[in-house]
Amino acid sequence: MTIHELAEAYRRGETTPSAVAEAHLARIAALDAKVGAFLTVTRERALAAAAAADARWRAGAPRGPLDGAPLALKDVLCTKGVRTTCGSRILEGFVPPYDATVVERLEAAGAVLLGKTNMDEFAMGSSTEHSAFGPTRNPWDLGRVPGGSSGGSAAAVAAELAAGALGTDTGGSVRQPAAFCGVVGLKPTYGRVSRYGLVAFASSLDQVGTFARDARDTALLLGAIAGHDPRDATSVDAPVPDYTAALAGGVRGLCLGVPREYFGEGIDPEVARAVREAIETLRGLGAVTEDVSLPTTDYGIAVYYVLAPAEASSNLARYDGVKYGLRTPGAKDLIEMESRTRAAGFGAEVKRRIMLGTYALSAGYYDAYYGRAQKVRTLVRRDLEAALARVDVLVAPTTPGVAFRLGEKADPLAMYLNDVFTVPTSLAGLPAVSLRCGFSAAGLPVGLQLIGRALDEATLLRVAHAYEQATGWLARRPALA
Amino acid sequence: MSAPAQAGWEVVIGLEVHAQLRTRSKMFCGCPTAFGAAPNSQTCPVCQGMPGTLPVINRTAIEYAVRTALALDCRVNAGCRFARKHYYYPDMPKNFQISQYEEPLAEEGLLEIDIDGAARPIGIQRLHLEEDVGKLLHEGTLATAQASLVDFNRSGVPLMETVSKPDLRSPEEAAAYLRAFRAVLVYLGVCDGNMEEGSLRCDANVSLRPRGSAGLGTKVEIKNLNSFRNVQRALEYEVQRQAQALEAGERIVQETRLWDADRDVTRPMRSKEYAHDYRYFPEPDLVPLQIDRAWVDAIRRDLPELPRARRRRFVAQHGLPPYDAGVLTQSRALADYFEAAVRAFPQPKLVSNWIMSELLRALPGDDERAIAGAPVTPERLAGLLGLVQDGTISGRIAKDVFERMLRTGQDAPTIVAREGLTQVADEAALAAVVDRVLAQNPRAVADYRGGKTAAAKALVGQVMKATGGKANPGIVNRLLEEKLSRI
Numbered sequence A: 001m002t003i004h005e006l007a008e009a010y011r012r013g014e015t016t017p018s019a020v021a022e023a024h025l026a027r028i029a030a031l032d033a034k035v036g037a038f039l040t041v042t043r044e045r046a047l048a049a050a051a052a053a054d055a056r057w058r059a060g061a062p063r064g065p066l067d068g069a070p071l072a073l074k075d076v077l078c079t080k081g082v083r084t085t086c087g088s089r090i091l092e093g094f095v096p097p098y099d100a101t102v103v104e105r106l107e108a109a110g111a112v113l114l115g116k117t118n119m120d121e122f123a124m125g126s127s128t129e130h131s132a133f134g135p136t137r138n139p140w141d142l143g144r145v146p147g148g149s150s151g152g153s154a155a156a157v158a159a160e161l162a163a164g165a166l167g168t169d170t171g172g173s174v175r176q177p178a179a180f181c182g183v184v185g186l187k188p189t190y191g192r193v194s195r196y197g198l199v200a201f202a203s204s205l206d207q208v209g210t211f212a213r214d215a216r217d218t219a220l221l222l223g224a225i226a227g228h229d230p231r232d233a234t235s236v237d238a239p240v241p242d243y244t245a246a247l248a249g250g251v252r253g254l255c256l257g258v259p260r261e262y263f264g265e266g267i268d269p270e271v272a273r274a275v276r277e278a279i280e281t282l283r284g285l286g287a288v289t290e291d292v293s294l295p296t297t298d299y300g301i302a303v304y305y306v307l308a309p310a311e312a313s314s315n316l317a318r319y320d321g322v323k324y325g326l327r328t329p330g331a332k333d334l335i336e337m338e339s340r341t342r343a344a345g346f347g348a349e350v351k352r353r354i355m356l357g358t359y360a361l362s363a364g365y366y367d368a369y370y371g372r373a374q375k376v377r378t379l380v381r382r383d384l385e386a387a388l389a390r391v392d393v394l395v396a397p398t399t400p401g402v403a404f405r406l407g408e409k410a411d412p413l414a415m416y417l418n419d420v421f422t423v424p425t426s427l428a429g430l431p432a433v434s435l436r437c438g439f440s441a442a443g444l445p446v447g448l449q450l451i452g453r454a455l456d457e458a459t460l461l462r463v464a465h466a467y468e469q470a471t472g473w474l475a476r477r478p479a480l481a
Numbered sequence B: 001m002s003a004p005a006q007a008g009w010e011v012v013i014g015l016e017v018h019a020q021l022r023t024r025s026k027m028f029c030g031c032p033t034a035f036g037a038a039p040n041s042q043t044c045p046v047c048q049g050m051p052g053t054l055p056v057i058n059r060t061a062i063e064y065a066v067r068t069a070l071a072l073d074c075r076v077n078a079g080c081r082f083a084r085k086h087y088y089y090p091d092m093p094k095n096f097q098i099s100q101y102e103e104p105l106a107e108e109g110l111l112e113i114d115i116d117g118a119a120r121p122i123g124i125q126r127l128h129l130e131e132d133v134g135k136l137l138h139e140g141t142l143a144t145a146q147a148s149l150v151d152f153n154r155s156g157v158p159l160m161e162t163v164s165k166p167d168l169r170s171p172e173e174a175a176a177y178l179r180a181f182r183a184v185l186v187y188l189g190v191c192d193g194n195m196e197e198g199s200l201r202c203d204a205n206v207s208l209r210p211r212g213s214a215g216l217g218t219k220v221e222i223k224n225l226n227s228f229r230n231v232q233r234a235l236e237y238e239v240q241r242q243a244q245a246l247e248a249g250e251r252i253v254q255e256t257r258l259w260d261a262d263r264d265v266t267r268p269m270r271s272k273e274y275a276h277d278y279r280y281f282p283e284p285d286l287v288p289l290q291i292d293r294a295w296v297d298a299i300r301r302d303l304p305e306l307p308r309a310r311r312r313r314f315v316a317q318h319g320l321p322p323y324d325a326g327v328l329t330q331s332r333a334l335a336d337y338f339e340a341a342v343r344a345f346p347q348p349k350l351v352s353n354w355i356m357s358e359l360l361r362a363l364p365g366d367d368e369r370a371i372a373g374a375p376v377t378p379e380r381l382a383g384l385l386g387l388v389q390d391g392t393i394s395g396r397i398a399k400d401v402f403e404r405m406l407r408t409g410q411d412a413p414t415i416v417a418r419e420g421l422t423q424v425a426d427e428a429a430l431a432a433v434v435d436r437v438l439a440q441n442p443r444a445v446a447d448y449r450g451g452k453t454a455a456a457k458a459l460v461g462q463v464m465k466a467t468g469g470k471a472n473p474g475i476v477n478r479l480l481e482e483k484l485s486r487i
């Protein structure tokens, strides 16, 4: 059931948050050995929260539609007293003394947090194969990846191990796994949601996002976590609209831009066809479409793989074995201890990016790499903003292909190119959502990406909702036991 | 100093001074900044550099830095930006320090110092803000990591770095600059200026060049100059060292050296002790800071009178000798003390004498807290001087009373009344004492009559002794003169 269906059932007294939490915990126990979505299950904490939610619903005074909703959190979000690993050995023993702002806000809304989900180490990856604790598998085909880096959260929602989840998106880490797992994944505008308590990968790009089974649930989750946070200087101080109310209204008269560059070479014909059909569906609902060009699209990946590793090399400098997490024993001095700890604690992809980033920031190379990448980033942003000045929403595929097989993309570059359609939006700080728009012949979901103006998540959800109402894709479920 | 080795060389010194700002909370989190608390009791996830935490700028720290920049005639930039400075050291929880690099808060100012009675402007290159690091508590050496502990109380305390231009020409000038700079900070109330507690720290860049040459020699950075005395001694040593090396035809190596106060030498730091490439880049967790002009103007309007201006005014308005004015303006609290006392007892030179000889014997004049909290308030000092002026007590007794006021915190009338220190001004009583003294000292009386007028002094002394020092000296003198002339 979706979050809003659960709330309705609680209201009618047909079930209780405790019963629902128990059912989800039982399903995790039964199925997660196959899927590998969770790194930590917080059974006690979940049942305590559910019992409290029971009482509120019984008293007819729930905190809102999220009261009693069983949710999961990507293991990059700090949870007080619950280990937070970021999928890395180096943080294996890290138990944060505080909750991330988004965690506080979800719990304040009554959510029942089931546990922490798997991810590519420090959110670096597009398949969740780079977790130090083993991969997560795609519920639609266990031989395939769920996407990444928020693969655990996407798989948990797709496999109905949780009604909704939070992930983080730096270059596509919510939208790409949402596409691969056939759920709704929203990356809000940079600054819309607080990053306080999100363990940083690339600070200027990281944003907390949501996973849900439909647009209505996405509206509920976003409404709960969005808004200014005095603890995050980059969070935007702007009112939070009622996203649920904004779902109504349809797409009649909206202008949708179709960026030519997102349908070029390298795109899987099945994906292109499903997305084109979705665009036709939206036209049928009264939207007008317009072809647009985003000539800087091809530069996105290059810019991203300079800026994100540069920031990562800085953000990850603190993991040195001195204060928390892993410390490798037997070193004869501090520098050796730090080097050994980092050598043992970080995986290959993380080390690769730390080296890339360190190089990009080095004296003599800074202007050529970091400085230049910042300039191109500005061009990418202007490109998207110019298009969005003419159209209301951009419509495109989320990924060039559907979920690939575990181990299929051993070449890092091939993996990086998977983000080609999601990275530009991240560089521009704009909101985007991925939703299910069909299936490949092999039965794998295809993701439709909607990209909006800054702080205009409401319009994205309105389009997504109209599309869901007009199509029957959500009825299909993965054939897990 | 004028050692022969450096005769042909001109000394070029620039100072980088780090001042801890006296804000209540830290630079990027809400933790308190008080010195001396139990280790790690004033920390939170942010200043411990915990994963997931984010910095938030302390507006008061910005205000203090702007205040200082304006006092130093700097240009306050319309926008400034924080940057990350990377190096690995366990006292720094994130392994980077949030500082400012390409876009500092303020630039291009000056500070006037007095050298041999003449004013000399020393250029200020830049002023910026950063966060302080933690403190390592070692058991043994750094190599035994298990026994090293880190206290993060200091981590994240606002630090203001002010870099002078290489305008200083001697170790004495460097020390004078540091004193003048400290006085400005203390006057502004932005730093307590306490070098022992590390509120004020100094690094120096030193080079020598042939006299008459305009270029700059190879500079050496000296760290760990943590007292005025160390600044001067370290620089004197370093100037000697460089001069001797240059005289011997050696080249100066550009390096960082550490002042070893125990052995009175500078020694090169191991290259591992400092980084070569800080990999600066703009701090992505903080948005660029826009400094509002109107706010800057308001801060400028509220600037207090600065030490040099106040010193000049003390000479002009109160007629003090320049030396007195210099002593009294060494701290804002002391200058305030003086002016408060003068308001209550408008004889500036007398007040100045009492402050310089009595108050400063007991309390350090540059210690704001000590002066501001002095048990003898300016009003009570004025009260004491009033008792002297109206003849209630003698000047000598007044010094004893001052001592007791310091000790007990009571005012002068209370002490004088309780201890019975009032001068005996009763003529009849004093006349009886004078008669008795004259009768007991026929020899002195004879001497006086024989023309030795100095003998009168001895007689006055006897009367004072007989009255326990409480006799009014004026009345005693007059009575003695009258009686002696009648004998």
Ligand SMILES: [Zn+2]
Pocket: B026, B029, B030, B031, B042, B043, B044, B045, B046, B047, B048, B156
């Ligand atoms: Zn703190």
